[in-house]
Amino acid sequence: MAAITAAMVKELREVTGAGMMDCKKALAATEGDMDKAVEFLREKGLATAQKKAGRIAAEGIVYTVVSDDDKKAVVVEVNAETDFVAKNEKFRSYVADVAAQALDTTAADMDAFMAEPWAKDTSVTVKEALAAQISVIGENMNIRRFEQMEEANGFVASYIHAGGKIGVLVDVETDVVNDAVKEMARNVAMQAAALKPLYTSEAEVDAEYLEKEREILTAAAKNEKPDANDKIISGMVAGRIKKELKEICLLDQVYVKAEDGKQSVASYVAEVAKANNAKIAIKKFIRFETGEGLEKKNEDFAAEVAKQMGQ
Numbered sequence: 001m002a003a004i005t006a007a008m009v010k011e012l013r014e015v016t017g018a019g020m021m022d023c024k025k026a027l028a029a030t031e032g033d034m035d036k037a038v039e040f041l042r043e044k045g046l047a048t049a050q051k052k053a054g055r056i057a058a059e060g061i062v063y064t065v066v067s068d069d070d071k072k073a074v075v076v077e078v079n080a081e082t083d084f085v086a087k088n089e090k091f092r093s094y095v096a097d098v099a100a101q102a103l104d105t106t107a108a109d110m111d112a113f114m115a116e117p118w119a120k121d122t123s124v125t126v127k128e129a130l131a132a133q134i135s136v137i138g139e140n141m142n143i144r145r146f147e148q149m150e151e152a153n154g155f156v157a158s159y160i161h162a163g164g165k166i167g168v169l170v171d172v173e174t175d176v177v178n179d180a181v182k183e184m185a186r187n188v189a190m191q192a193a194a195l196k197p198l199y200t201s202e203a204e205v206d207a208e209y210l211e212k213e214r215e216i217l218t219a220a221a222k223n224e225k226p227d228a229n230d231k232i233i234s235g236m237v238a239g240r241i242k243k244e245l246k247e248i249c250l251l252d253q254v255y256v257k258a259e260d261g262k263q264s265v266a267s268y269v270a271e272v273a274k275a276n277n278a279k280i281a282i283k284k285f286i287r288f289e290t291g292e293g294l295e296k297k298n299e300d301f302a303a304e305v306a307k308q309m310g311q
Helices: 006-016 020-029 034-043 089-104 110-115 126-137 179-195 207-224 230-248 265-275 301-308
Strands: 059-066 072-080 121-125 141-150 154-161 166-174 280-289
Touching: 006 020, 006 034, 020 034, 034 207, 059 089, 059 141, 059 154, 059 166, 072 089, 072 154, 072 166, 072 280, 089 126, 089 141, 110 126, 110 141, 121 126, 126 141, 141 166, 141 280, 154 179, 166 179, 179 265, 179 280, 207 230, 265 280
Parallel strands: none
Antiparallel strands: 059 072, 072 141, 154 166, 166 280
C-alpha cells in the first residue's frame, strides 16, 4: 500500500473541504489515488465539490490577441519558473510575440508550431527562438499551449484577468455589433473567468461525464437514504444533476451581475439581444488558467520544458 503522507492529506482537504481523518481514511481506502479519494468522499457525502487543488505548478502568463476586425483571436499560455520573471517586461513582450505568431499559424499542434519559422527572425524556428530567450532571461520557459477561435458571423471577445493568470475568448454569433453587444460579450467572458464553467451549454456536456456523475451521486444518495426505493433515489439524483449542470454550464449559471441574483447568463444574453433588436448566440468559450492541468497530469515543470526542448 502506498504511504499516506501529511501533504497528501492536506491536499485532499483543500480539494474537498472534508475533515482530516476522513481524508486520511479515503486515501488509505484508495491506496493514495487522489482522484479516487475525491470520489470516495463524495460517495460518502463528505465532500460537496469536485474541485482540483488550487495550487499552480508553474508561473507564467496567459495572453490573448484579437484581429483588427474582431473575427479571429488566439489565447496562449507561456510559463516561466518564477513569478518575478512572469512579471518582467522582457518576458511579457516575448509572450506578446508568441501570441501574434499563434494568431496566424496554421500549425495543428505544439510540435508543428515549435518547428515553424519564428516570425521575428525566420532564420530560426520558434523552438530555437525560445531557447535563445531562455538564455537571455536565465530561467526555464515553456510555450505550453495555444488555441485559436474564429467567428465569421459576429465577433470574438476576449478578457484577461489578474494580469494574465486567466484568459478567456468568447465566440459571439450576432447580426448586430455595437457597444452594448460588445459589453455583453465582455461580461460573459468575465463570468467564464470567475466561475470556471466546464461547458457552454447542456448540449455540450459529455455523456461519459454525466454517467460517472450519476454513479457517484447514486452512491451518495443511497448512503444518505439507505431505505429509499429506486424511484426516490432516481429523483434525488436527477435533481442533483440538474443543479450541477447549472453550475458547470456557462449559459445556465446565475449571471454574477444579476440584480436579483437569479437571472441566468442565457437570460442576460437574451435581454441584451431584445434591447438591441439582435439575434445573438454564445457558441463557444475558451478559458486558459496559468498552470492548470500540470498537477493532474503529474508532470513537473522542468520535465515538461525538457520534453519540449528535445532534451
